[in-house]
Amino acid sequence: MAVADGTITFSPALNSFINEWKEKPGNLIMVLHKVQEEFGYIPREAADKVAGMLEVPLAKIYGVITFYHFFKLEKPGKYNIQVCLGTACYLKGGSNLVDELEGLLGISINEVTKDGKFSIEGVRCVGCCGLAPVLVIGEEVHGKVTKDQLPGIIASYT
C-alpha cells in the first residue's frame, strides 16, 4: 500500500477486485469505493493506476470523485471525527459540535490538523439517532455529546 515517488501498490485483494469488476458496467464507483476503503481516500497515484487498469480516462475518474461527496481526495487525519448532521443530531446541536471542534482544533470542517492527527467531517445519519447528537471516531461512537465533553474526547485520542 506504499505511496512513494509516484508509484502505488494495491493489496492483492484490491487488485483481484478490480480485475473481477473490470468488464462490468458501473464498475468505476465500485472500484473507487474499494480504493477508498484501502487508503482512507483516493490518492492521485491510485486514480492513475485505476485509470490504467480499467482503461478509462483520468478525467472521468476525477469527474466521479468530485461529483460524489463521499469520495475524499485528501488524506484524512489519523482520527477522523465524523459529526452526524442527520436530522435528529442536527436538531440536538450537531452543528454546534462542529463549530466547537473547529475552534478547539483550529481547522475547518473537511480539513486536517497540521500534525495529521485530526480531521472533521460532517456525515449523514449513522443509525443511532436515540443517542443524538453523535460523533464517530474510528470504530467508536460517542453519544449524547455535549460541547463541554469535547476537550476530553479529543484528549483521549492523543
Ligand code: FES
Ligand atoms: S441523525 Fe444522527 S444518528 Fe441519526
